[in-house]
Amino acid sequence: MKNMLKGLGAALCVALPLLAQAPAGAATPAAAGAADQALVQRGAYLAQLGDCAACHTAPKGKPFAGGLPMNTPMGRIYVTNITPDAQTGIGGYTEADFARALREGVAKDGHNLYPAMPYPSYAKVNDGDVKALYAYFMHGVAPVQQANRESDIKWPLNMRWPLMFWNMAFLEKGRYRDKPGKDVAWNRGAYLVQGLGHCGSCHTPRGVGFQESALDESGSAFLSGALLDGWFASNLTGEHNTGLGRWSDEDLRTFLKTGANRHASAFGAMTSVINDSTQALNDQDVAAVSKYLKSLPPVGGNGAPAYTYDPQATKVSLDRPANDAGARVYTAYCMHCHGVDGRGFAPMLAPLAGNPNVLAKDASSLINVTLNGTGDLVINGVPSPFPMPGFAAVLDDKQIADVLSFVRAGWNNGAPAVAAAEVAKLRQSTQAGR
Incomplete structure (x- = not known):
């Protein structure tokens, strides 16, 4: 049983x-x-x-x-x-x-x-x-x-x-009740995020019975990020490196309406969230969701010091790519979109330097999007001109591991390296039936 x-x-x-x-x-x-x-x-x-x-x-x-x-x-x-x-x-x-x-x-x-x-x-x-x-x-x-x-x-x-x-x-029965001491916008945001938006279904880690470990901000694990179907749903708390700690309220509202900002771009399942839902939200609800999420205290993270941008060491590697296998792959396949400085051309092309998805402990999303690419963001009926292509047919497991390890170490990102075995595992699970 x-x-x-x-x-x-x-x-x-x-x-x-x-x-x-x-x-x-x-x-x-x-x-x-x-x-x-x-x-x-x-x-x-x-x-x-x-x-x-x-x-x-x-x-x-x-x-x-x-x-x-x-x-x-x-x-x-x-x-x-x-x-x-x-x-x-x-x-x-x-x-x-x-x-x-x-x-x-x-x-x-x-x-x-x-x-x-x-x-x-x-x-x-x-x-x-x-x-x-x-x-x-x-x-x-x-x-x-x-x-x-x-x-x-x-x-x-x-x-x-x-x-x-x-x-x-x-199952915790009972309707959402406004929290005393919180204003109308905060409570509206909490109601949307916890209820119909069901953000925790993806962004909250699971317990022993595969239930969400927390259903609201009273639980420390709430919206702290979770692995789901080959993707790592991002940390939505105020954590500085992997969460929303460096995002302003305007950054978050822009992301909800367009799927991209100066920090990151949507990919994987989040592309559909932007396309089919959040871009259609009225301004009051977008502001309420942003206010609530920005109120969440920092949880989780990668254990590294607060991120600060430093391009120098990475620039040296890219100047002499023959000395680094990951730099060679980056120069050939990535640099024209994401830049020597790792800052991309936001919001059209995602930055890699300081990107919360790059800094996350779990590299599943990076591996998945590199293998399989992502669908178009379609904002007001207009598809994005530069969707991330998939490289599963172009790069082998070691090459993908090398370039992602390079990216996760570059520009002072300081995230752990990626092993070829991790890439092979996700390649097998995500390519089945394609």
Whole structure:
């Protein structure tokens, strides 16, 4: 039972830090009144915060019709149809049924949902927002008749009743309550980050049952960074080197709206977060999220002294690249975008000097993005002109390890070297099925 519960809890780890976009072509019944339209519109905005379309819309599929495969340690599951179709979707759900599924992970027929659905975060969503979301999914989304697909998980691990015990152990019921002594903006930011935004699903490390180690700022591990599906979700606390300690409020707001600033650029799953969610947030909510995140005390980090830029030693290496295998690779493949000085051409091309992702102890994100590149940031409909290409077919494991070790040591970054075995492991896991 212990191993089974652990495996089922591990399904939490498949919930990526993608946020949702209101679907194009959403249908609204002509009979809906003006007041209902306002509620539906509000629900559409909230759905962007809640990771709904990103998980419930398959590539080239119809909005919210499900079918997206998600890998778990037990096998593959397929997300469900949440359109208002009465036969295959949630058209038969009452608002109470909808609220229970959203906050407690229990479907209308009583079966437990896999916690790839981040209901431990959605438990904090208030009644008014649940009502608006329900109105949107019932009246703002086109019904699609598409049967749900059974998971590939084999018996007995496909039994869902053990999830009741996982919920008893790890699900904290109760809506978000404003913290005394904090202003309106801080509390709004906390509500968004902890609730519909469910940032902790990716950015908070996991406990022994694969539950989030903390669900709010009262836990020291909250948003301190975590490994997830081949990426290391960044530290979002005030830590100076690997977190947001050197970011101003304007830096953070710029990143949320555009995916890039003078410190870093979005890649991996965070690209979808920017594209499908945060760029669409209104200015008040962006400011609230930034205020809350900037209030978090520093946690974690790489144990190094506070970062200060120093290009001299790295410049010498690049002047004579024959003496350093990593410098040779950097000169041939990286320098034209990221520069001799490591500062790139921000925000168009990411800096490497002092970049929190470069300084992190875990190099998984650097290895992954070097192997596989990243998708385009698309801001206001315009794709970024210089997305990071993948080098899996160009560079071998040792070359990637060499260049990343060079980058992590360069410009006074002072981060640990990368081993070829680490690259080989991620190459195998991320290239499977490509």
